[in-house]
Amino acid sequence: MSMVERSPFLSRITLALVAALAVTVAAVPEADAQAKKPTTKERDAARDAYNAGTMAYEKGDYAGALEGFQKANSIIPSPHAQYWIAMSYDKAGKKEEAIKAFDELFANPDVAKIGDEKLTTARNRLAELKQPPPAAPEPTPPVEEKPPEAPLPVEPPPQDVSAEQPAEEAPPEPAKDDLEAKGGLFEVGLITGPLFVSSSHNLHEERFPHGEYGGMSWLLGLRVGFLYHKYAGMELEYAHGWGSVEDPPGGAMLGGGDSAQFNTIRGHLLGQVPVGRFIPFGLVGVGDLQATSDRLGADGDFLLYFGLGAKFTASKIFTPRLDLRFDLTQKEDGNFGDGVALHPEILLGLGLTLGR
16 A cells, blocks of 8 residues: 655645634634623613612512512623522522522532632532432331220421521622612711902991901801712702901901801702712802901801812712812902902811612
């Protein structure tokens, strides 16, 4: 038998075709994965359904929990949703459905993402559900006696309590996006910071000559707000401030100056753009600014203000924030049409969030 010598050129062509085929096969899953990447709308819908399932589970509404987790898993499949689907079936007493759901969970190649604690719980629970029921005791042959005695009571076989009542579990962990901004939240908080009253203010009685307030006055007050949408809300504020009146030019008063008191009450609309737990915002509002001192008397002016700032959701309750405000009042001996006096202020706040 003669042997045909293989051509080196043919070998190179064969290797090139095999390499091209391998690259093509590897690229197809990658292209499919990119094509199946969930949209923002799908992620939002899956997150809302998952949160609805979590809240229902915490309330003992396992049918509602099952509906929420199944909907979330149908939009974006995940081992976390599969775990809670199986637990919801189990809590609802649906043994066969629970076994099937646990089997599907462990068939998921990403099952390790649910964490070691949940993996252990799922394995133990599946093993308990698959245990066969205890065998019935064999009947005792009747004993013929004269006179016959009443049959002794037979104790029922011991029940497998662990199979009927699942081990107590910690409530489901809150979804990470529970701390993101949303509508329907109330906030109550404290505010404090410096107010810089303009030298061209009109905060004095006409019977007193104009004077300037000290460079910085300190405010302390209360803020109450309501976010009716994740992007918008309204707030009311009251603050009291402490400052001073500067000495008049060319002379000095006894004691080097005079104390002054400030009060402001105001309300504004707030617009914000949440970026996760960091929330920049802007605001515009109106109110009244009042000043009282022995040197300048008591007077109040209409206040128009705007500002910007940012807040951070530190927890489900606490939200610190920083505001930079620009207060506008009428100028000395004039109205808004004659010009405005600008009073900057910097406010630090700590809010308590209600309804999250």
